[in-house]
């Protein structure tokens with residue numbers, strides 16, 4: 001099968017004259033995932049009966065909108081960052097790109113978001129942390145997710161999917177934001193803990209209150225770490241299971257993270273069934289957190305493969321594969337050092353690197369070094385691409401994310417790792433016809 005070479009990018013860019021043909025020629029492009037920074041989907045309209053059942057259709061009148069706009073630095077004409085497809089957009093730009101792509105025999109995967117942003121616009125649908133507080137009441141650096149257990153929201157998203165799959169001759173659907181917040185956001189790791197999620201946990205066979213006790217115990221233990229013991233532990237080669245043994249006696253924190261994965265997988269199954277229910281067979285998948293951190297963000301790759309036809313990876317500040325790990329290490333080390341007096345950053349980071357299997361890389365030994373990007377993004381991405389190669393079963397498409405703003409040498413290195421790890425292609429972002437050399441590297445690597 002021909003490797004998939006996808007482009008996740010701006011629909012405005014894709015709609016410029018002759019751009020798709022030229023990117024096809026220079027990069028071997030055969031799939032596009034267009035996105036508008038104004039409506040946050042590929043630019044769909046919806047049938048009138050769909051907004052009629054939407055719990056977020058009234059977003060324009062929400063008193064919480066101004067703070068949300070500020071949080072995401074949205075321009076005045078931009079829609080709020082919400083799940084599904086809200087009404088009021090004109091789909092002519094998308095239709096034009098769809099036609100042109102199909103004329104060039106390029107697949108089109110439509111793009112919509114799900115839960116991980118926009119929750120604060122609708123506090124009654126927003127995620128809650130383990131203390132019962134709305135996420136927007138605390139640190140909002142990582143966005144404010146919706147709760148994934150709000151039936152009205154999920155049923156409406158399913159209706160959006162059925163509607164757009166029926167009406168647009170797309171070849172696939174790329175569901176974005178189908179995740180919890182990046183696991184660097186420690187406080188959000190312990191959510192959603194609302195009553196609806198508790199009820200779902202019960203239905204799925206989990207003991208929510210036991211998990212909650214386990215999480216509170218974990219938090220308390222982490223907040224009282226003994227710096228000397230951490231240092232000694234590093235010296236004797238402490239590993240993941242040692243930490244688990246030291247922290248817990250009933251392993252409820254493992255159940256918690258599996259519960260979160262099961263919850264998202266069940267919802268993705270509902271969405272997949274909505275797409276399949278139209279009678280059209282299209283590709284269906286999402287970007288996932290990089291394998292090392294996937295379980296903490298709601299993604300169990302093995303389960304995800306049961307409900308998707310492909311898995312790719314995220315781009316950008318919060319979920320880009322080069323940043324998820326370093327951001328987590330910096331944020332967690334800062335927390336641990338703040339809680340444990342006398343714990344040096346170098347010990348906190350050494351512990352985290354070891355537990356997540358990053359001690360084989362050359363990452364900085366200080367938080368500021370991580371935050372100032374004092375490491376090789378290509379090395380981090382390559383690391384995750386290789387791990388993804390070991391995790392995947394080959395039953396569904398596996399397309400690691402490829403950011404094209406690397407040096408040519410680094411791009412070659414990531415492409416080599418993708419090819420050697422047996423993936424079926426890549427999804428690229430940062431496509432720029434002014435840098436043909438970069439596009440040619442991708443083409444030549446995967447079209448041989």
Ligand SMILES: [Zn+2]
Pocket residue numbers: 127128147148149192193194195196197198
């Ligand atoms: Zn919830």
